[in-house]
Amino acid sequence: xxxxxxxxxxxxxxxxxxxxxxxxxxxxxxxxxxxxxxxxxxxxxxxxxxxxxxxxxxxxxxxxxxxxxxxxxxxxxxxxxxxxxxxxxxxxxxxxxxxxxxxxxxxxxxxxxxxxxxxxxxxxxxxxxxxxxxxxxxxxxxxxxxxxxxxxxxxxxxxxxxxxxxxxxxxxxxxxxxxxxxxxxxxxxxxxxxxxxxxxxxxxxxxxxxxxxxxxxxxxxxxxxxxxxxxxxxxxxxxxxxxxxxxxxxxxxxxxxxxxxxxxxxxxxxxxxxxxxxxxxxxx
Ligand SMILES: [Zn+2]
Ligand SMILES: [Zn+2]
Numbered sequence: 001x002x003x004x005x006x007x008x009x010x011x012x013x014x015x016x017x018x019x020x021x022x023x024x025x026x027x028x029x030x031x032x033x034x035x036x037x038x039x040x041x042x043x044x045x046x047x048x049x050x051x052x053x054x055x056x057x058x059x060x061x062x063x064x065x066x067x068x069x070x071x072x073x074x075x076x077x078x079x080x081x082x083x084x085x086x087x088x089x090x091x092x093x094x095x096x097x098x099x100x101x102x103x104x105x106x107x108x109x110x111x112x113x114x115x116x117x118x119x120x121x122x123x124x125x126x127x128x129x130x131x132x133x134x135x136x137x138x139x140x141x142x143x144x145x146x147x148x149x150x151x152x153x154x155x156x157x158x159x160x161x162x163x164x165x166x167x168x169x170x171x172x173x174x175x176x177x178x179x180x181x182x183x184x185x186x187x188x189x190x191x192x193x194x195x196x197x198x199x200x201x202x203x204x205x206x207x208x209x210x211x212x213x214x215x216x217x218x219x220x221x222x223x224x225x226x227x228x229x230x231x232x233x234x235x236x237x238x239x240x241x242x243x244x245x246x247x248x249x250x251x252x253x254x255x256x257x258x259x260x261x262x263x264x265x266x267x268x269x270x271x272x273x274x275x276x277x278x279x280x281x282x283x284x
Contacts, residue, residue, distance in 0.1 A: 001164045001268040002044050003192065006058040008260045009036030010196050010207075010238035011080040013054070023239040033245040033261035038080040039170055039236045041192065043159055046070045047139060049168055050081040062263055066090070067101055071136045073128075074106035076146075076154040076171065077113055084117045091121065100124060105134065105141070109152035129153050131182060138162075144182060147173030148206045158188070162270035170194035170236040173206045174216060183225035190268045191226065192260060193217065195234040198241020198248070209241065210248075214255040232257040233266060 007013075014036040015024035027034035037054035048069045059066060075081055090100055099122035104114065111125045128134055130145035130153050140160040148154035148171040156169040165188045172194045175183075193216065197209035208216065213234065220226040234248065234257060243251065248259035 001159065001161050001166055001270060003159075003166060003168070003190075003266045003268065004042050004045070004062065005192065005233070005235060005260045005262065005264045005266070006040040006042060006062060006064075007037035007052065007054050008235040008237060008262055008264075009038055010236050011038070011078065012238070013037055014237060014239045016239040019239050021239050021242075023242060023244055026244050027239070033259075035262065036237055037262055039194075040081075041168060041235075042069075043139070043166075044161075047136070047159070048072045049157065050075055051083060051086065052080050053083040053086075055083065055086060058262075069102050071102050072104045073141065073157060074104070074110045075156065075168075076107065076149050076152060077109040078149060078171070081171075082110055082113065084113055087114065087118070087123075098122060103136070105136070107143075107153045107155055109149075128155070130155055130179075145176060145179050146171060147176055147179075150206075158186070164189050164268045164270040166268045167191040167193075171196070171206065172208055172216075174208065174212055180219060180223065180225075183220060184223040186225045188220070188226045188230055189271075190231045190233075190266060191217075191220075192233050192235050192266070193257075194236035195248070195252075195259075196236045196238050196241060198237060198243035199251070200241050207236075207238075210243070210251050214252075214257065217255060217257060231266065231268075233260045233264065234258070235260045 015027040038052040041049045103124040103126050105126045105128050130143050133142040142158040143155040146154040146156045159166045167188050195210050195213040196207035
């Protein structure tokens with residue numbers, strides 16, 4: 001299974017939209033991995049995760065065509081993850097398509113926003129909720145409950161295919177006990193985890209700083225939720241966190257983690273590679 005990070009920035013990106021903080025200024029001068037667009041990812045170039053305001057830029061930069069996608073899945077309704085106005089370009093009169101080319105899987109809050117913006121439009125909305133698995137194509141997907149936007153079921157997402165298990169975890173906060181309990185023994189092969197607040201310990205519980213992200217990962221390893229060999233990559237970094245990419249590398253390495261960057265492609269080994277090849281043929 002391949003996961004590409006298309007964006008790894010928090011709500012206002014890096015350089016922060018209107019920010020003049022040291023991390024934003026560093027990113028303006030140096031570019032490269034220090035520039036982060038709003039968080040989004042894609043699994044096997046086919047399952048799109050979130051559809052934020054930088055989607056247009058990201059698909060051009062990394063060579064993706066939304067018509068090649070098979071599903072769009074949302075984590076939650078914050079506007080750095082859901083740019084509802086951009087969905088209109090999938091349909092007539094912008095293109096000749098008379099229905100959305102793929103289903104949208106999302107919690108009630110996201111589905112309600114899309115449905116009220118596009119009443120009666122031919123969009124297949126599938127309502128999903130935490131701890132209730134569903135399937136799309138060869139993937140089994142299990143949403144889990146994050147500790148983030150309190151007035152909705154904020155979701156992190158486990159993807160399973162060919163025996164490989166991968167967790168996409170943003171926006172996360174410190175998981176509630178029922179989520180830690182649910183994850184025990186999952187033996188995940190890899191995960192992407194937010195470390196929004198970097199070196200900055202804020203009172204807001206809906207995001208993680210580096211220290212809390214490391215604690216969360218440690219607990220997942222201790223309960224066999226995460227395999228010892230599983231790679232852990234961070235995302236959703238805010239300039240306010242006070243860490244450049246190089247500083248994130250240095251701070252995360254002792255915890256067996258590394259910072260993501262826009263465009264990073266992560267390969268997750270599939271234990272049942274032969275099964276995967278068979279199912280590839282089936283779904284070609
Ligand atoms: Zn966010
Ligand atoms: Zn959010």
